[in-house]
Amino acid sequence: MTRKKSFFDFIAENRFIHILFSIILGFLVGAIFLAVMGLSIGAAYGRLLGSVTSLKGFSYVIVYAVPYVVAGLSVAFSFKTGVFNIGAEGQFVVGSMAAVCTGILGASLPKPLLIPLCFLAAMAAGAVWGIIVGVLKTKWGINEVLSMIMFNWIAFYLSNFIAGIPAIKNEGTAEATKNISENASMLFSKDFIKSAGLAPTANWGFIVAIIVTLIAWFIIEKTTLGFELKAVGSNRFAAEYGGINVNRSILTALAISGALAGLAGALQVMGMGKRISIFTSQEGFGFAGIVVALIGCSNPFGVLIAGLFYGALMYGGSKLNLEGVPTQLISVIVGTVVFFIAISVIFNKFSGIHFGRERGANGGALKAADKKEEKK
Amino acid sequence: MAKQYVDMNTPVIEMRNIVKRFGDFVANDGINLTVHKGEIHAILGENGAGKSTLMNQLYGLLKPTSGDILVNGKKIVMNNPRDAIDAGIGMVHQHFMLVQPFTVTENIVLGTEPTKGVRLDMDTARKNVVEISERYGLSIDPDARIEDISVGMQQRVEILKALYRGADILILDEPTSSLTPQEITELIAIMHNLVKDGKSIIIITHKLKEIKESADFCTIIRMGKYIDTVDVDQVDENDLASMMVGRKVTFKVDKPEQTPGDVVLDVKDLHCLDYRGIEIVKGLNLQVRRGEIVGIAGIDGNGQTELVEVITGLRKGTSGQVLVNGTDVFNKSPSFGFAHGVSSIPADRQKHGLVLDFSIEDNLILQNYERDPYAKNSVLQRGPIFTHASQSIEKYDIRPSGSEKRAAGTLSGGNQQKVIIAREVQNDKDLLIAVNPTRGLDVGAIEYVHKYIVDQRNKGKAVLLVSFELDEIMSLSDIIDVIFDGRIVASIPGGEANENDLGLMMAGGGKKA
Numbered sequence: 001m002t003r004k005k006s007f008f009d010f011i012a013e014n015r016f017i018h019i020l021f022s023i024i025l026g027f028l029v030g031a032i033f034l035a036v037m038g039l040s041i042g043a044a045y046g047r048l049l050g051s052v053t054s055l056k057g058f059s060y061v062i063v064y065a066v067p068y069v070v071a072g073l074s075v076a077f078s079f080k081t082g083v084f085n086i087g088a089e090g091q092f093v094v095g096s097m098a099a100v101c102t103g104i105l106g107a108s109l110p111k112p113l114l115i116p117l118c119f120l121a122a123m124a125a126g127a128v129w130g131i132i133v134g135v136l137k138t139k140w141g142i143n144e145v146l147s148m149i150m151f152n153w154i155a156f157y158l159s160n161f162i163a164g165i166p167a168i169k170n171e172g173t174a175e176a177t178k179n180i181s182e183n184a185s186m187l188f189s190k191d192f193i194k195s196a197g198l199a200p201t202a203n204w205g206f207i208v209a210i211i212v213t214l215i216a217w218f219i220i221e222k223t224t225l226g227f228e229l230k231a232v233g234s235n236r237f238a239a240e241y242g243g244i245n246v247n248r249s250i251l252t253a254l255a256i257s258g259a260l261a262g263l264a265g266a267l268q269v270m271g272m273g274k275r276i277s278i279f280t281s282q283e284g285f286g287f288a289g290i291v292v293a294l295i296g297c298s299n300p301f302g303v304l305i306a307g308l309f310y311g312a313l314m315y316g317g318s319k320l321n322l323e324g325v326p327t328q329l330i331s332v333i334v335g336t337v338v339f340f341i342a343i344s345v346i347f348n349k350f351s352g353i354h355f356g357r358e359r360g361a362n363g364g365a366l367k368a369a370d371k372k373e374e375k376k
Numbered sequence: 377m378a379k380q381y382v383d384m385n386t387p388v389i390e391m392r393n394i395v396k397r398f399g400d401f402v403a404n405d406g407i408n409l410t411v412h413k414g415e416i417h418a419i420l421g422e423n424g425a426g427k428s429t430l431m432n433q434l435y436g437l438l439k440p441t442s443g444d445i446l447v448n449g450k451k452i453v454m455n456n457p458r459d460a461i462d463a464g465i466g467m468v469h470q471h472f473m474l475v476q477p478f479t480v481t482e483n484i485v486l487g488t489e490p491t492k493g494v495r496l497d498m499d500t501a502r503k504n505v506v507e508i509s510e511r512y513g514l515s516i517d518p519d520a521r522i523e524d525i526s527v528g529m530q531q532r533v534e535i536l537k538a539l540y541r542g543a544d545i546l547i548l549d550e551p552t553s554s555l556t557p558q559e560i561t562e563l564i565a566i567m568h569n570l571v572k573d574g575k576s577i578i579i580i581t582h583k584l585k586e587i588k589e590s591a592d593f594c595t596i597i598r599m600g601k602y603i604d605t606v607d608v609d610q611v612d613e614n615d616l617a618s619m620m621v622g623r624k625v626t627f628k629v630d631k632p633e634q635t636p637g638d639v640v641l642d643v644k645d646l647h648c649l650d651y652r653g654i655e656i657v658k659g660l661n662l663q664v665r666r667g668e669i670v671g672i673a674g675i676d677g678n679g680q681t682e683l684v685e686v687i688t689g690l691r692k693g694t695s696g697q698v699l700v701n702g703t704d705v706f707n708k709s710p711s712f713g714f715a716h717g718v719s720s721i722p723a724d725r726q727k728h729g730l731v732l733d734f735s736i737e738d739n740l741i742l743q744n745y746e747r748d749p750y751a752k753n754s755v756l757q758r759g760p761i762f763t764h765a766s767q768s769i770e771k772y773d774i775r776p777s778g779s780e781k782r783a784a785g786t787l788s789g790g791n792q793q794k795v796i797i798a799r800e801v802q803n804d805k806d807l808l809i810a811v812n813p814t815r816g817l818d819v820g821a822i823e824y825v826h827k828y829i830v831d832q833r834n835k836g837k838a839v840l841l842v843s844f845e846l847d848e849i850m851s852l853s854d855i856i857d858v859i860f861d862g863r864i865v866a867s868i869p870g871g872e873a874n875e876n877d878l879g880l881m882m883a884g885g886g887k888k889a
Contacts, residue, residue, distance in 0.1 A: 224751045231742065234733040240690065241720075241728040242742035243711030 015297055022340035023295075023309075029336040030329055044325045048316040057315070059198040065311025066205035067092075067268040071289030072307050073216045074126075074260035076298040080220055081253035082233025087133055087148030088261040089286025090155030091126035095262025096269045097159045098125035100276050103180030103269070104168060111183045118184050119208075119266055126262020129155065130254035138247040144254075152282065160278045176277040186270045201272040208267060210304070212260065217300035219256070229253050261286055291334060294341055310334075379592045381414035381571040387449065388413050388545055388576050389434065389465075394443035396429055403429040404440075407602045409595055411545070416567055416577045418591035418608070420584075420620050422818035424788045426600040427580045431547050434578075435467045436460040447545075466538025467547040472530050476523040480516055481505045484537045508539050513569045527676065528559035535566070539575075546570065548579045552586055553815075556675055557846055557879040564590045582620070582818050584613040585847075596620055621820040629826050629851050632834065636854070637666030640717070640806050640838035641687070646696035646706075648679075648686050656682050657693070658862035664807065664838040669829065671853030671870070672842045675882050679862040680842045681723065684811055687840075688720050689713045690728075700807055714743055719800040723811035723842075725789075729796040732785030736774065737765035739784045740799050772798040773824070790821030797828050808832050811842045826852060846875055860884050 031041045051057050071088055078085030085091075098121040106114050133151060136142040162168055163177045170176050186203040187193075193202050220226040231239040232249040240246045264285060269276060292310050296302030317330030389411040396404040404426045411417045421427045432438040434445065436454035444451050447463045454460050457467070474483050485501040505518045514532050522530060531551065538546055552560045567577055567590055581587060587594050587608060594611075596603040596619045603619055617625040643662040650656040657679040664670045674680050685691035687698050689710035698706040705713040722728035730739050741750050741761055749760040765780040774787070774794045784792060793813065800808060810829055814822040829852060833839050843849050849856055853870040858881040866881050 222755055224746045224754045224756060227738065227745045227756060231731050231734065231738075235727070235731040237727045238729060238731045238742065241688070241710060241722055243709070243714050245709070245711075 019295060019297065019341060022337050025340050026333040026335075026337035030333040033329060033332055034325065039323070039325055043323045044320060044329070047319055047323045047325075048313075051319040052312045052316045056197055056199055059202045060315045061308065061312045062206045063199055063201050063203065063272050063311075064315045065308045066203075066209045066271060067264045067285050068288050068292050068310045068314075069209045069304055069307030070212055070264035070267055071261055071285050072292030072296055072303040072310075073212060073289075073300060074257045074264060074286075075289045075293035076296060076300065076303050077216055077220065077260060078253060078257040079293060079298040080226075080233060081229040081249070081257075082236070083134075083144055083250060083253055083257070085130070085148065085254070085257045085261070086145055086290065087130065087151050087286070088257070088264075088289045089282060089284065090148065090152035091129045091258040091261035092265040092268075092286040092289075093152075093155040093159045093283070094129050094265070095122035095126040096265030096273070096276060097162055098122045098262065099184075099266035100177050100180055100269050101162065101168060103184030104178050107181035107183060109183060114181065114183045115186065115270070118180075118270060119263060122262040122266030123259035124262070126265070127255040127259040129262070130256075130258020131251055134251040134254035138250055152286070156279070156282055159276060163276055163278045170275070174277070177275045179274045180269065184270055185274070186267075203271040205267045205271040208263075209307070212263065213300045213304045216260070220300065225252070261289065264289070291338055294338055379415070381568075381574075382592055383413040383415075386413040387411065388447065389578070390444075390446040390449075391430070391434065392444045392446070394430065394433060394445070395441045396426075396433060396438060397441045403600050404433075404597075405600045405602075406443075407597060407600075408605075410605075411576050411578060413576055414571045414574055415593065416571055416579065416591045418587040418594040419578060419580045419597065420582060420587060420594050420616060421597035422582065422599075422620060422820065423790055423816060424599075425597045425620075425818075427597055428549070430597070431467070431549065431578070431580055434460070435465060435547060461541050461543070464542060464544040465547065466541060466543025466545070468531065468534040468538060468549065468551065470550040470553060472534050474522045474530055474533060476521075478522060479518070480520050480522065480525070480533050480536075481518045483522060483533055484540050486537075488541060504540065505536065509536055512539065512566065512573065514566055526559075527554050528556070528562065531555070531559075531563065532566070544574070545576045545578070548577060550581055551579055552581070552583060554676060554844060556882060557875050558883065560586065584616045584819070587616065588613060598622055617819050621818065623820075625819050625823060629830055631830050631852075634667050634834065634854075636668040637836065639663050639665050640701055641840060642697070642699040643683075643687070644697040644699070646683065646686060646693055646698065648682050648691060648693035648696075650682055655694070656862050657686070660696075660859075660863055662840075662857060662864055664840050666806070666838055667833055667836045668854040669833045669839040669841055669852050669870075671849035671856045672840070672859050672864075673846060673849045673856050673878050673882055674859035676844055678859050678882075680859050681811075683859075684720070684723070684809055684840075684842055687713070687809060688718060688722075711743075714803075714805070717806040718809065719803045719805035719807065720809035721793075721796055721800055721811065721813045723815070725792055725796055726785075730784045730792055733783055735765075735781045736769065736784055736787070736795055737761050737780045739795055740765050740768055742799065743803065768795075768798040768802065772828075774798065790817045790824075793817060793821065793825060797825060801828055801832060805837075807838045807840065809840045809842070812844060813841070814843075814845065814848060822848075846878060850875070850878070858882055 034041045034044055052061050071092055074088045075085050099118040102118045102121040103114065106117060109117065129151060133144050133147045136147050137144045168177050170178050186205055188198065188202050193200060220230070228244050229249055229252065231242065231244055232246050236246050268285065288310060292303055292306045295309065296306035313330050313334060317327050320327050320329060387410050389409065391407060391409040394404050394407045395402065407430055419427050419430065429438060433440050436457045436459045452463055475486065481498065481502045484505050490497040490500045502518050509516050514536055516529060516532050516536070522533065535546065551563060555563060570577060579591065591608045593605055594608050594616065595605045598620060641664040643660060646657050646660045647655060648657045660679065660683060672680050682691055686693045689705065689708055689712060692707050696706060697704055700713065700717045703716045705716055705718065726732060731742065741764065744750055745756065750757055762780055768774065769777055769780065772794050774791050784795060813829065814825050817825065829839060829841065841849065841852055850870065850873055856868045856870055856873050856878065857864045858866040858878060860882060861884065
């Protein structure tokens with residue numbers, strides 16, 4: 001009775017293969033663009049690969065990846081718990097601003113005290129940004145996606161406003177904040193960087209990112225809190241019926257997700273950024289977090305790898321103009337990858353395996369299949 | 377019944393050796409079905425046996441992997457329901473597809489409206505509708521709005537809709553699942569009128585009694601395989617049930633005599649509003665004692681759903697008391713009620729009962745995930761959780777065995793229900809509320825669910841049973857409370873009730889207690 005598995009079956013069956021396939025397609029589409037522009041595909045992709053595989057290049061990739069990983073964890077956490085944290089962008093911004101302010105105003109504090117303080121300030125700011133949206137949702141039923149997008153802009157202008165306050169603003173001509181105190185910096189020592197031949201911005205941030213990945217995984221998979229949040233995310237009615245306080249769960253999920261995004265902001269400024277400029281447009285770390293969470297299948301370890309991949313594209317992409325290739329190529333590749341991940345439906349449609357994959361003893365799959373068919 | 381209208385020489389539907397695969401799962405494995413002009417043909421099978429798959433192929437919703445479909449002797453290929461409708465096939469789904477604020481006429485002509493120029497010609501539409509409804513004895517008010525008419529009437533509208541589109545062959549999917557006994561009798565009369573006029577009817581059902589009462593022939597399907605087509609007059613309900621499940625089935629519920637104990641659930645003068653803000657429970661009083669099953673009989677929409685929601689803490693009432701062992705759980709949270717002795721088998725198992733994405737083992741601890749031994753210091757203990765699941769799967773015969781880590785959504789309906797029952801029974805609370813606990817289940821699973829409900833009663837628990845299946849209420853209940861218009865209007869000892877009186881009282885008539 002077994003049918004020969006088609007190519008599409010193979011892809012639909014395995015999430016990892018599906019993502020890998022999408023990434024390959026992303027590069028293929030990128031290659032088409034290169035070919036149309038008359039540029040050398042080999043030279044462009046060679047440069048991309050070459051720039052991230054050297055020791056120095058790879059240390060850059062890690063530095064770039066840290067905020068993406070943690071922002072990705074923020075979004076992944078929200079996906080797992082049934083809210084879509086499109087507000088990670090705003091939480092990232094308030095988080096980074098809270099860290100910068102703490103890092104400037106707390107300059108007199110010793111390093112072991114100031115760094116955790118900056119983290120806490122950033123996480124608190126991000127969490128508050130998330131909770132406000134959560135309260136709007138649970139108290140008055142305001143759609144969280146809409147309010148989050150608005151709160152992204154509020155965060156953006158608030159950040160620009162704070163950056164202009166005399167106590168915070170750079171004394172020079174730069175339209176930016178002061179640099180954070182040396183005591184709030186997470187950079188490796190200059191001597192170590194020099195002797196090891198790393199990127200000048202190499203910092204401790206990736207250790208924090210790995211720890212946070214582990215904690216996120218632990219909370220989601222191992223704790224009663226994760227159980228509760230996932231139950232609400234998958235079926236809030238059954239969760240409520242089972243005695244779980246749904247509104248409290250939504251608030252908790254948004255607070256944790258917001259805190260993670262805020263922490264991502266802190267890691268960005270305490271690692272490579274040092275200060276925040278007065279921006280004319282949103283930086284997009286939080287939005288990148290959505291992409292990273294998607295590529296990482298909302299699995300914390302997947303997000304860690306996806307964040308590194310994204311960091312590599314960003315860093316490698318910045319070197320592309322050495323080959324005369326526009327850096328926008330990276331956006332084309334990322335866009336294509338996300339597109340193919342998002343249309344997983346198509347593989348399922350061609351495979352048929354979607355219907356028969358999980359069989360109940362007396363035809364559970366059939367019932368599920370019937371349902372799907374009825375919906376058409 | 378006599379096959380007085382069946383024309384055995386004129387087959388209208390022939391499905392030959394139908395095979396339907398989903399991936400490498402075979403849903404229909406060589407099924408044959410022949411339906412003649414003027415015939416009522418029942419398709420009988422357990423949940424997941426492949427009945428709906430078969431009918432969806434006949435209605436163009438699915439395409440057979442192999443096999444032929446002949447309509448009026450001509451082989452046809454149907455790509456969508458439009459093709460089926462053109463071939464004279466109409467289908468009435470279990471869940472009606474009607475536009476609530478539209479009138480009966482508007483719903484019937486929807487999609488094929490007669491027009492005058494660019495304008496709708498509602499006068500002609502209304503005339504056509506009245507004409508068809510009179511022709512088949514389906515009396516109905518063509519100007520009533522769907523939201524104002526009963527479920528039985530809505531079903532008539534669905535049937536008229538199919539007839540209006542020229543259907544000669546009607547497929548009725550579980551047509552009696554939400555009808556009162558009177559409405560079922562009326563439906564059977566309508567079906568006879570239709571076959572008298574030369575129509576053919578296929579009904580999908582797992583209710584044996586109705587097959588006996590209405591059908592001429594019955595085709596039995598088991599696990600995707602064709603078992604047999606029988607002349608309904610030649611078999612009894614037991615034969616049908618055994619063919620359907622492949623083993624002997626007992627219908628009788630074994631229930632020892634027992635004297636009830638203290639009052640566990642005491643609902644006093646309860647009032648609450650429905651989702652529209654209209655009062656639906658209007659001063660309801662109800663008691664359930666230890667060791668008894670109180671069945672609530674009533675037509676959907678008379679307040680039973682809201683009553684249960686208030687008792688379980690999902691809905692806020694406006695006034696009244698809900699005492700469970702003397703503690704008032706009125707307007708408290710579901711977890712408060714749970715802590716004070718309320719467990720329940722919810723009406724909608726997929727919405728309220730289970731988290732379908734969660735594994736069986738996680739669903740089994742849905743209320744207890746924070747408690748020892750399943751969690752220590754807020755960390756889930758996978759060992760005890762798994763052991764608990766393994767034991768439950770074995771004890772409650774949840775199939776397939778070894779499915780501790782499988783998502784609940786992959787189980788069949790009957791096995792999903794077993795997961796909920798395993799959980800609620802093992803919670804060991806003083807009060808068990810079961811709402812339509814066997815809805816959509818086949819006889820094998822029903823037998824099983826009933827056994828566990830009666831077991832709870834025998835163990836001295838108080839059981840409140842809410843069901844739209846009168847047979848279920850009558851065979852299980854020690855006391856039957858009839859609910860009508862938000863109040864209990866009669867309370868009858870289980871042994872003394874008969875279907876007709878109950879049906880009348882449920883509709884607001886008959887004797888009152």
